[in-house]
Amino acid sequence: MKIPVVAPLVAALLLAAGIATGSVDAADAPADDESPPSGRYLLMDANGRAVTNADFPGQFQLIAFGYTYCPDICPTTLVEAAAILKQLGDRAERVQPIFITVDPQRDTPQVLATYTAYFHPRIIGLTGSASLIDRAAQNFNARYRKVTEPGAPADRYHVDHSAGMYLLGPDGSYIRKFGYSTPAAEIAERIDALLSETHKADPTWSAPPPR
Numbered sequence: 099m100k101i102p103v104v105a106p107l108v109a110a111l112l113l114a115a116g117i118a119t120g121s122v123d124a125a126d127a128p129a130d131d132e133s134p135p136s137g138r139y140l141l142m143d144a145n146g147r148a149v150t151n152a153d154f155p156g157q158f159q160l161i162a163f164g165y166t167y168c169p170d171i172c173p174t175t176l177v178e179a180a181a182i183l184k185q186l187g188d189r190a191e192r193v194q195p196i197f198i199t200v201d202p203q204r205d206t207p208q209v210l211a212t213y214t215a216y217f218h219p220r221i222i223g224l225t226g227s228a229s230l231i232d233r234a235a236q237n238f239n240a241r242y243r244k245v246t247e248p249g250a251p252a253d254r255y256h257v258d259h260s261a262g263m264y265l266l267g268p269d270g271s272y273i274r275k276f277g278y279s280t281p282a283a284e285i286a287e288r289i290d291a292l293l294s295e296t297h298k299a300d301p302t303w304s305a306p307p308p309r
């Protein structure tokens with residue numbers, strides 16, 4: 099009579115696992131009161147130049163939100179971004195990887211530039227005022243929250259933030275999100291397929307010079 103007992107238990111475990119997975123997805127799904135993401139932003143690069151989502155005509159933008167003190171998610175994401183560029187080969191010039199800080203207090207333009215260059219020379223870091231970063235995150239339905247442990251010094255904090263990467267199209271408009279832990283090869287294949295469609299539409303298009 100063990101099987102009838104074990105089977106419901108296994109089913110319950112599977113259900114629990116399913117629910118756990120579902121809740122992760124649900125955290126990234128837009129809530130009812132959210133409008134669809136526009137992907138718009140107005141921020142600043144390491145040289146102090148204003149940068150918007152409309153500044154990369156013809157290129158796909160692969161965007162992650164995070165901060166340089168991040169212990170795991172951001173390093174993993176940027177390693178993945180570099181792997182995507184590598185897999186795209188010659189076509190990588192048609193993709194601009196972007197890292198938007200959610201910690202402008204500690205991530206100065208110089209800190210950001212050093213950090214992104216460590217992962218790949220083509221990744222650009224963007225920062226801005228708290229309100230401009232807030233606005234950008236809202237336009238991607240990305241969330242972040244500064245967390246300071248009780249009694250910790252004011253500069254010792256971490257920032258919980260949405261993980262994953264967002265893709266903007268050649269016209270700077272929002273296409274989709276790739277969830278955290280989507281394999282780099284899968285993202286590269288999706289982008290490669292989109293690049294093929296774009297190329298068919300405009301065979302004369304060539305990538306702009308590097309910034």
Ligand SMILES: [Cu+2]
Pocket residue numbers: 163164165168169170171172173259
């Ligand atoms: Cu992070």
